[in-house]
Each structure stands twice: as structure tokens, then as C-alpha cells.
Amino acid sequence: MTEAEGTPMPADRASTPAPRVMPLRAGPRALPGAGPRAAPRAGARPASRSGPVAVDSAPAILTLSSRNYSSWSLRGWLLTRFSGLPFEERMVPADDATVRAEMLLLAASNRVPCLTHAGTEIWDTLAIAEYLNEIRPEARLLPEARAARARCRSICGEMHSGFAAMRSALPMNLKARFPGFKVWSRAQADIDRITTIWNECLQASGGPYLFGARTTADAMYAPVATRFATYDVALDPVCAAYRDTILAMPEMREWTAAARLEPEDIDELEVEF
Numbered sequence: 001m002t003e004a005e006g007t008p009m010p011a012d013r014a015s016t017p018a019p020r021v022m023p024l025r026a027g028p029r030a031l032p033g034a035g036p037r038a039a040p041r042a043g044a045r046p047a048s049r050s051g052p053v054a055v056d057s058a059p060a061i062l063t064l065s066s067r068n069y070s071s072w073s074l075r076g077w078l079l080t081r082f083s084g085l086p087f088e089e090r091m092v093p094a095d096d097a098t099v100r101a102e103m104l105l106l107a108a109s110n111r112v113p114c115l116t117h118a119g120t121e122i123w124d125t126l127a128i129a130e131y132l133n134e135i136r137p138e139a140r141l142l143p144e145a146r147a148a149r150a151r152c153r154s155i156c157g158e159m160h161s162g163f164a165a166m167r168s169a170l171p172m173n174l175k176a177r178f179p180g181f182k183v184w185s186r187a188q189a190d191i192d193r194i195t196t197i198w199n200e201c202l203q204a205s206g207g208p209y210l211f212g213a214r215t216t217a218d219a220m221y222a223p224v225a226t227r228f229a230t231y232d233v234a235l236d237p238v239c240a241a242y243r244d245t246i247l248a249m250p251e252m253r254e255w256t257a258a259a260r261l262e263p264e265d266i267d268e269l270e271v272e273f
């Protein structure tokens with residue numbers, strides 16, 4: 001068992017405030033600014049590193065799917081929590097095809113996560129990260145130093161577009177445990193690349209997160225940490241400690257506890273999702 005129940009929480013960051021959860025009840029048009037054709041607010045102020053901007057006070061809605069299976073939902077949710085932006089959750093039910101289809105129409109891409117804020121719809125996880133970094137610069141979702149920032153964006157991009165073998169062979173499933181799981185060679189090559197990234201980042205930053213304090217990179221790789229626990233993936237001590245640091249984050253514990261309450265195990269979702 002590799003999950004970090006009982007391991008000490010990292011001391012450098014407090015837990016971020018919990019969002020209000022809103023299960024889907026209203027029709028799509030009931031969501032303020034959430035329509036697929038919602039136009040970006042004209043003249044919305046661009047990012048400023050000097051502090052929060054006016055747009056920051058607008059209500060935010062984050063559309064998500066299964067906590068147990070949806071790795072992209074987890075990334076988007078962690079990013080929004082890291083940012084400190086208050087938001088309401090809209091959960092797309094994984095098991096109701098009609099409601100699900102309706103709900104996904106809210107996102108131009110038919111994908112989750114989707115952040116709707118101040119009349120702007122952001123439906124890709126990296127775009128959400130960049131947006132949150134602009135409106136909440138004080139959260140430092142990207143490292144301060146230019147070289148580290150470039151490296152952070154590089155490894156986030158690598159996660160976003162890569163590791164297909166690992167993602168299909170070891171789908172995220174927070175509730176499951178597969179002791180002694182046999183990892184096939186192409187998935188192992190992806191795992192090796194990820195552990196190289198983690199080791200390099202942690203050595204350069206000194207940890208406990210990939211770039212010292214928490215950044216977008218930790219949200220992007222958090223579902224990988226859960227997979228390493230679920231599938232009992234053997235790790236070197238540095239990567240094992242990082243996995244446990246991620247799993248012990250208060251936000252991660254909160255997400256996992258809620259995932260455990262999701263009633264159903266959905267066979268068709270036991271694939272990359």
C-alpha cells in the first residue's frame with residue numbers, strides 16, 4: 001500500500017477554501033456565462049503581477065466529472081484550488097447519458113474540466129492554468145524565475161500531450177488497488193521518463209514540490225501520483241516521497257474522500273478518462 005494516509009502534511013501551504021458543490025439540476029442556459037457561445041468579455045483586463053484585478057470578483061463555475069476516474073477534472077480542480085479563486089462546482093454525472101450530454105454541451109470542447117468566469121469559458125487544463133495564473137498572480141502557479149517557468153511549462157506540456165501508454169494501461173482509479181500490477185514495457189518507458197522529470201525537478205528545486213512551492217506542474221502530475229499508488233508502481237525513494245507529498249496534500253485528501261463516496265464503479269470508465 002503506497003497511499004499516504006497518515007503521512008505528515010507539507011507545512012509550507014495551508015489548505016485552500018473548499019468550494020460549494022452544485023450537482024446538475026438546472027438546464028444549460030441557467031449557468032451564468034456558461035453557454036458554449038458565451039463571448040469573452042470585451043476589454044477584460046489582462047494579467048497584472050501587481051495584484052488581483054476586477055475580474056477576480058466575478059463568480060466562477062468549474063464543470064467537472066467523476067472524481068474517481070477523471071484525471072483532467074482533478075487537475076483543473078487542483079489548479080483552481082491552488083489559485084485561491086472561489087468557485088462553484090458543477091458535476092457532470094458519469095452515469096446519466098442524457099444529463100451528461102446536456103452538461104458537456106456547456107463546454108465548447110465537450111470536455112471537462114471547464115472553467116467559466118466573468119463571461120469567459122476556458123475548457124483546456126493548460127489554458128485554465130494560464131488564466132488562473134493571470135488573474136491570481138499571487139498564487140504563483142508558475143515559478144518566478146524565467147528558466148524554471150520555462151521548464152515548468154515544458155513538463156506540463158509533456159504531461160498534457162504525452163505518456164499515452166501509461167495513461168491507457170494505468171487509468172486513474174482512486175478507489176482501486178492492484179498490488180503487484182504488471183506494467184508492460186511501453187508504459188514502463190513512460191513511467192521512467194516521468195521519474196526522470198521528477199528527480200531532475202526535485203534536485204534542482206530542493207522540493208518538496210517539483211519547483212519548491214506548489215505550481216501548475218504539481219497539479220498536472222497529481223493524477224500520476226495516484227496511479228503510482230493504485231498500481232503499486234515501484235519508485236526510487238525521491239519519487240516515492242514526492243508521490244506521498246502529493247497524496248497528503250489537504251486538497252488531494254478532500255478530493256479522494258469525495259471520490260470514495262461516489263457510488264458506482266463504471267466498467268466502461270476503466271479506461272483513460
Ligand SMILES: N[C@@H](CCC(=O)N[C@@H](CS)C(=O)NCC(=O)O)C(=O)O
Pocket residue numbers: 065069070071072073104110111112113123124125126160273
Ligand atoms: N486536453 C483536455 C483533456 C480533457 C479530457 O480529455 N477530459 C475528459 C475527462 S478526463 C472528458 O471530458 N471526456 C469526455 C467525457 O467525459 O464525456 C484538457 O486539457 O482539459
